[in-house]
Amino acid sequence: MWTLADATLQSRFLIGTALYPSPESMRQATQASGSEVVTVSLRRQQAGSGGGNDFWELIRSLNVHVLPNTAGCHTIKEVMATAHMARELFDTNWIKVEIIGDEYTLQPDTAQLLAVTESLIRDGFEVFPYTTDDLVVAQRLADLGCRIVMPWASPIGSGQGLLNLYALETMRARLPQTTLIIDAGIGKPSDATRALELGFDGVLLNSAVALARDPVGMASAFRYALNAGRAAYEAGVMQPRNMAQPSTPTLGTPFWVQSN
Secondary structure: OEEEOOEEEOOOEEEEOOOOOOHHHHHHHHHHHOOOEEEEEOOOOOOOOHHHHHHHHHHHHOOOEEEEEOOOOOOHHHHHHHHHHHHHHHOOOEEEEOOEOOOOOOOEOHHHHHHHHHHHHHOOOEEEEEEOOOHHHHHHHHHHOOOEEEEOOOOOOOOOOOOOHHHHHHHHHHOOOOEEEEEOOOOOHHHHHHHHHOOOOEEEEOHHHHOOOOHHHHHHHHHHHHHHHHHHHHHOOOOOOOOOOOOOOOOOOOOOOOOO
8 A cells, every 4th residue: 555645546647648549548558457546637638528528428437636737738837737637527636737848748848837837736626747867856846745756758649668777766765755757758567666675655657558469468467567576666776786796705614525
């Protein structure tokens, strides 16, 4: 069991709802993942419109926590409008803030991110900010009152895994009281295991499951990968050494020598 904002959860897997080949495959993958939190984009589906009603009913039927996100927003004004609409629609103060600064890498605009986060917290939101692996930005977000910070492993949808282990390990060490969720760039289950082994509290991903040949099977694989990573972290992962060390010591061990 662990705490995410004001929710007590068992799963450390947060999963997205986009890109699936069908709504039914999304439903099955979400269930196979064991996730208790799904993220949805209000800019991808217009809530309340005739074409989107089935989607929103499906999300509600999953009986999970909904984490609305501001995917596709480029300005503070867009983020604020989307966040307030999400709060009214889903009756939640949770909001995952994405504010894009570069169209090629989809890297967040961290200057605007800090500004809009301050405004949203003042408006009573629990902000889940999507950011880079920049320690200083993460520290500023925590100083503003964010209990959760969501650094990328690598650019959104790239599947490149954890590109900057030093930065991520440093962030984990320097922000011990902050819930840190790896968000974006996870490509395979072993990436998720590695993130949890480093002490990150969870992983949010979408593309690696939704675009798999078998989304349901991949969701299940990630589920067990995260469980393994967290168990390893709690048990104490062996640290690398610069030299070999025998697992069976020779000191004090009797050697039997055949006599002629």
